[in-house]
Amino acid sequence: MAAPRSSPAPGNAPRRDFVADALELTAVRCASPRCVTGAGAWALAFPAPGRPTVQAVVRGTVWLTVDSVEQPVRLEAGEAAVLAGDRPHGLASGPEPPVADAPAPVRPSTAGPFLHAGVEGRDAVVLDGRLELDPAAEELLVGALPPVLRLGATTAEAPAVRWLLAQALCELASDRPGASFALGNLAPLLLVQVLRALLTHRGADNHPADLLRALTDERLGPALRLMHDDPARPWTLAELARAAAMSRTSFAQRFKELAGVPPLVYLRRRRMRLAQRALRRTDAPLSAIAASLGYGSDSAFSTAFKRTTGLSPRHYREAGRSTPDRPAPG
Structure with a gap:
């Protein structure tokens, strides 16, 4: 055995x-x-x-x-x-x-x-x-x-x-x-x-908060791993803070200081970036993309995507095929 x-x-x-x-x-x-x-x-x-x-x-x-x-x-x-x-x-x-x-x-x-x-x-x-x-x-x-x-x-x-x-x-x-x-x-x-x-080469006079500092921060690493490994899961602030062994308030404050945005906003933006890549590079149905990112329906996914990029997923995909790898703002 x-x-x-x-x-x-x-x-x-x-x-x-x-x-x-x-x-x-x-x-x-x-x-x-x-x-x-x-x-x-x-x-x-x-x-x-x-x-x-x-x-x-x-x-x-x-x-x-x-x-x-x-x-x-x-x-x-x-x-x-x-x-x-x-x-x-x-x-x-x-x-x-x-x-x-x-x-x-x-x-x-x-x-x-x-x-x-x-x-x-x-x-x-x-x-x-x-x-x-x-x-x-x-x-x-x-x-x-x-x-x-x-x-x-x-x-x-x-x-x-x-x-x-x-x-x-x-x-x-x-x-x-x-x-x-x-x-x-x-x-x-x-x-x-x-x-x-x-x-x-960052000096003591660090430039304003940015995502790169969050990506390499040891304390935030466990929470970021969760969001990167399973972006479809409806993570809560409490779950992410627990992974970082911090209180919700301390975790949210540190995350925003380093990344410039709150944790759940970062998660939402990452989902949209994943959606943009899938729409540019694959022919997967919208329903499959929506499900892979944790959206319960095509309409919920389309609403969130259009709010972020200004285009519906279908129009974004069509535009991407005429100008590959140049995604809309998001």
Whole structure:
């Protein structure tokens, strides 16, 4: 007779990778990767990209300025920076833009994949790429990032960021077969590095509450595991607080401080993200999707989905097939 299977002790249970879970539900692509070069005394100004932006210095020294950030950031070859993307920024050969070559604003429509400033030559080379995410994930990431996050050359993320941006630019410039597929697969890897940098390099002056802090918080971990493992169950605040070994009041307060939303709101949003993915990627009937997420009827599911995204599940699915992996706001 076979021996009964034993369950791992709670303390030995494998730790869930919540960041990987979040990435699974995030549609992301690298938009308009480009190479910026400069020589002599030069400066360029860029409007707020509206999306998280990653930059890596390949050659020379570059000074990065971000609107409302008091001091310019010096970036040497091998270093990188992540920008929240909600403010105008500039690149220059020195901390003070040269008077004779005032920073001309560069619009995305005129930037192209290669952009040069100053005299002839390549004293500085910077690789630049914007991350386009689905609206809910983009709002989360922009809210979590400081205006500028510097990655020193010795950090684990800087070399990976530089390599990924170089590959993205190469694919865009070469226009080889499969280039769009390659770009699509490089973007999630770039986002992984951004998330790792954000989690690793937080200082004492933590940015406002964000979901990433909740996902890696040991006290909230057991409750988050329950919501991730069985999102269809009608979890109560008392059950989730008990899993975290906290009072309901303390649990709800800590969860909102770290995640920015109450626990049951987070659960509802996760259900909607799962529904969006199922509608984009499968042909499962609406009734099956509704049941898998704990909704007792199609109408209840449709009402909740439309309240979150502004579209009925059927219309959302139809729209997704014409523009894949670009979910409606939610």
